[in-house]
Amino acid sequence: MSDLRALHKRLDYFESQQAIRVCINRYMELCDQLDASTPLEELAELFTQDALWEGKGAKYAASFGGYRGREAIRGMFSTYMKTPAHFALNVHFLTSEVIEVAGDQAQGRWVMLQTSTFADGASHLNAARLTVGFAREGQRWRMAHFQTENLFSRPVGTWHSEAPLPVPER
Numbered sequence: 743m744s745d746l747r748a749l750h751k752r753l754d755y756f757e758s759q760q761a762i763r764v765c766i767n768r769y770m771e772l773c774d775q776l777d778a779s780t781p782l783e784e785l786a787e788l789f790t791q792d793a794l795w796e797g798k799g800a801k802y803a804a805s806f807g808g809y810r811g812r813e814a815i816r817g818m819f820s821t822y823m824k825t826p827a828h829f830a831l832n833v834h835f836l837t838s839e840v841i842e843v844a845g846d847q848a849q850g851r852w853v854m855l856q857t858s859t860f861a862d863g864a865s866h867l868n869a870a871r872l873t874v875g876f877a878r879e880g881q882r883w884r885m886a887h888f889q890t891e892n893l894f895s896r897p898v899g900t901w902h903s904e905a906p907l908p909v910p911e912r
Contacts (some may be wrong), residue, residue, distance in 0.1 A: 758843045761883040770834040777827035786816035790877050790886045798891035831859040846878040867891040
């Protein structure tokens with residue numbers, strides 16, 4: 743393989759990783775603001791036409807189930823698009839990223855922390871392992887197989903407290 747061809751291949755690998763980061767980040771941004779005004783079409787377009795979205799493990803399989811195809815995934819998310827919003831506050835944090843690209847397919851793995859307050863005022867802390875298969879359609883990377891598996895979940899008190907932060911004495 744020529745040096746130029748090898749360089750193009752390496753460049754595509756790194757550009758693909760970045761495009762995948764942008765895709766999963768946009769997904770999390772849209773999930774953070776799920777309400778009646780969320781651009782549902784944009785959210786659905788982050789998935790391939792025949793994508794699979796699924797909750798894994800006993801807790802998430804029972805809570806979320808699975809959805810095959812962009813239309814089914816769109817339908818699942820449409821249930822969150824109401825007034826009042828299901829989430830009063832919802833923030834996703836991704837860490838421990840690994841993205842492996844092989845041609846027009848890729849797999850990403852993350853650990854996700856989700857802090858949520860619901861419309862009824864209850865708050866919840868969840869951690870999950872995300873395993874996401876991606877496929878390049880044309881020039882765009884989309885999610886082809888989204889899996890979320892619960893690591894832990896628990897109800898919590900309010901997120902913002904006026905209590906002083908515990909710091910060592912000075």
